Amino acid sequence: MDGNIRFMDNISKTEIPIGVVASATSTRVLEALTQLREDIISGILKPGEKLRVQHLKSKYGVGAATLREALSLLVSESLVTATAQRGFNVAPISLQDLKDISETRTMLEVQAAVESVKHGDEEWEVQLIGAYHRLTKVEEGTEDLANSSTAIWEQRNIEFHEALVAACPSRWIRQFRSILHTHSERYRRLSLQTVGVSRNVHIEHQEIFDAAMARDTKTLVKVLTNHIDKTFDVVYQMVKEDPSLNPIT
Amino acid sequence: MDGNIRFMDNISKTEIPIGVVASATSTRVLEALTQLREDIISGILKPGEKLRVQHLKSKYGVGAATLREALSLLVSESLVTATAQRGFNVAPISLQDLKDISETRTMLEVQAAVESVKHGDEEWEVQLIGAYHRLTKVEEGTEDLANSSTAIWEQRNIEFHEALVAACPSRWIRQFRSILHTHSERYRRLSLQTVGVSRNVHIEHQEIFDAAMARDTKTLVKVLTNHIDKTFDVVYQMVKEDPSLNPIT
DNA sequence: GGTATAAAAAATATCGACATTTTCTATTTT
DNA sequence: AAAATAGAAAATGTCGATATTTTTTATACC
Numbered sequence: 246m247d248g249n250i251r252f253m254d255n256i257s258k259t260e261i262p263i264g265v266v267a268s269a270t271s272t273r274v275l276e277a278l279t280q281l282r283e284d285i286i287s288g289i290l291k292p293g294e295k296l297r298v299q300h301l302k303s304k305y306g307v308g309a310a311t312l313r314e315a316l317s318l319l320v321s322e323s324l325v326t327a328t329a330q331r332g333f334n335v336a337p338i339s340l341q342d343l344k345d346i347s348e349t350r351t352m353l354e355v356q357a358a359v360e361s362v363k364h365g366d367e368e369w370e371v372q373l374i375g376a377y378h379r380l381t382k383v384e385e386g387t388e389d390l391a392n393s394s395t396a397i398w399e400q401r402n403i404e405f406h407e408a409l410v411a412a413c414p415s416r417w418i419r420q421f422r423s424i425l426h427t428h429s430e431r432y433r434r435l436s437l438q439t440v441g442v443s444r445n446v447h448i449e450h451q452e453i454f455d456a457a458m459a460r461d462t463k464t465l466v467k468v469l470t471n472h473i474d475k476t477f478d479v480v481y482q483m484v485k486e487d488p489s490l491n492p493i494t
Numbered sequence: 495m496d497g498n499i500r501f502m503d504n505i506s507k508t509e510i511p512i513g514v515v516a517s518a519t520s521t522r523v524l525e526a527l528t529q530l531r532e533d534i535i536s537g538i539l540k541p542g543e544k545l546r547v548q549h550l551k552s553k554y555g556v557g558a559a560t561l562r563e564a565l566s567l568l569v570s571e572s573l574v575t576a577t578a579q580r581g582f583n584v585a586p587i588s589l590q591d592l593k594d595i596s597e598t599r600t601m602l603e604v605q606a607a608v609e610s611v612k613h614g615d616e617e618w619e620v621q622l623i624g625a626y627h628r629l630t631k632v633e634e635g636t637e638d639l640a641n642s643s644t645a646i647w648e649q650r651n652i653e654f655h656e657a658l659v660a661a662c663p664s665r666w667i668r669q670f671r672s673i674l675h676t677h678s679e680r681y682r683r684l685s686l687q688t689v690g691v692s693r694n695v696h697i698e699h700q701e702i703f704d705a706a707m708a709r710d711t712k713t714l715v716k717v718l719t720n721h722i723d724k725t726f727d728v729v730y731q732m733v734k735e736d737p738s739l740n741p742i743t
Numbered sequence: 744g745g746t747a748t749a750a751a752a753a754a755t756a757t758c759g760a761c762a763t764t765t766t767c768t769a770t771t772t773t
Numbered sequence: 774a775a776a777a778t779a780g781a782a783a784a785t786g787t788c789g790a791t792a793t794t795t796t797t798t799a800t801a802c803c
Contacts, residue, residue, distance in 0.1 A: 308788040310559035317566035557758040
């Protein structure tokens with residue numbers, strides 16, 4: 246997924262973009278950025294790991310300046326940290342951070358969803374129905390998703406949550422929510438191999454969808470909070486029990 | 495989420511930095527970054543303006559790659575936007591954006607302050623008292639602050655608000671709050687020459703300080719919300735009435 | 744043995760030069 | 774005259790080379 250790089254083609258209103266925006270022709274920076282993001286989220290580049298420019302430039306096939314620029318842009322998403330004279334590191338992980346992310350994400354995503362439901366028009370409904378339908382297809386397809394399906398599920402899960410909050414008028418809430426969702430996904434991918442092993446995620450998504458379409462704000466708050474909590478619980482247990490994933494003692 | 499608090503007792507309190515971190519020796523990137531940020535917030539570099547690397551590199555006395563890296567890091571703070579093959583721009587402004595910033599900032603800052611009051615220890619109190627004292631000195635010094643004092647007031651105002659929320663355990667809320675505070679300051683500086691012309695800001699700060707020290711959450715929420723609203727009102731009127739500041743129709 | 748010190752190695756940070764793409768401008772075409 | 778087009782100018786994006794700083798390793802010292 247493109248994370249916080251927004252392809253603006255389907256945004257109708259005169260919204261001002263925040264952050265990096267892609268355009269027709271790509272650049273080496275964008276390519277490196279996309280690959281680096283995926284490698285960080287997937288855990289190929291490990292949490293806290295030092296990102297040596299000299300070493301990585303050959304790996305990603307770009308010059309030093311280009312790689313540094315890509316890494317600098319990833320600081321925007323808090324996936325990379327930069328320290329003067331000491332280079333770049335992959336953002337570290339911790340149980341504390343996971344909890345913080347989940348709680349803050351709940352606050353922002355619930356707010357965004359409520360506002361979205363309040364302001365959403367017919368077009369928003371159509372987009373949400375579409376996103377929900379695509380997500381349903383892949384979630385009902387298999388008991389535990391195969392490796393290939395996982396990537397598709399991840400993409401559609403992101404798109405569903407994006408569609409849910411798309412009508413929230415606050416660009417800032419949407420942006421912050423998106424960043425936290427990415428980090429949430431990172432923790433999930435670092436700790437879990439498959440989706441929905443010990444819970445039926447689709448039921449949760451269905452509840453969210455139904456409440457949103459019914460404009461039932463109260464229920465929406467409840468089921469959405471529950472959804473994020475459940476994700477947290479599962480990941481938290483895994484991270485806690487796997488010392489290799491948990492650099493913090 | 496509160497239901498999971500019990501698992502958190504053994505979570506380490508070690509804080510992980512988000513974003514760019516300075517170290518003992520500075521770098522050309524950091525110098526350019528600092529100057530660029532100041533120039534954007536102060537309006538020397540105008541909202542929406544194209545940031546030509548070729549032109550600016552001589553102005554800031556650095557190479558192209560270094561300048562690009564500084565600009566890329568400013569994307570983290572949403573002060574600069576980057577578009578592939580089309581370079582960098584100063585983040586645009588709009589009335590809509592100002593409203594969004596103020597509302598989102600209220601949500602985050604109130605939350606952060608309440609949590610900070612809840613968790614703040616003696617050291618937090620000491621730091622807050624110090625920050626408040628330094629702010630008071632400059633706010634009571636003059637009726638309308640002279641140009642030289644304005645810069646000091648801005649610095650101390652930031653430090654006071656930072657100190658207020660310093661004990662909030664959520665790094666993410668603090669980070670997002672800080673970004674929005676910077677943007678809020680930018681709008682204020684773009685529209686107002688001096689502080690406290692039509693209102694006594696210090697009384698508001700005093701109310702905030704008193705409520706925080708008394709751990710009176712309810713009052714704190716009220717006066718802090720009021721404070722951000724008031725700032726918004728003043729700036730909104732100025733921006734609205736000054737077409738040169740308002741590129742959005 | 745552990746600590747301080749100095750040389751060596753590695754990595755970061757930085758610049759200038761060049762290729763590619765976009766933007767501007769003048770000319771031609773309908 | 775407006776639109777399309779082609780050439781010129783400007784700006785972006787990119788890389789390799791190099792100075793500076795940090796980190797590691799080896800050596801000497803108490």
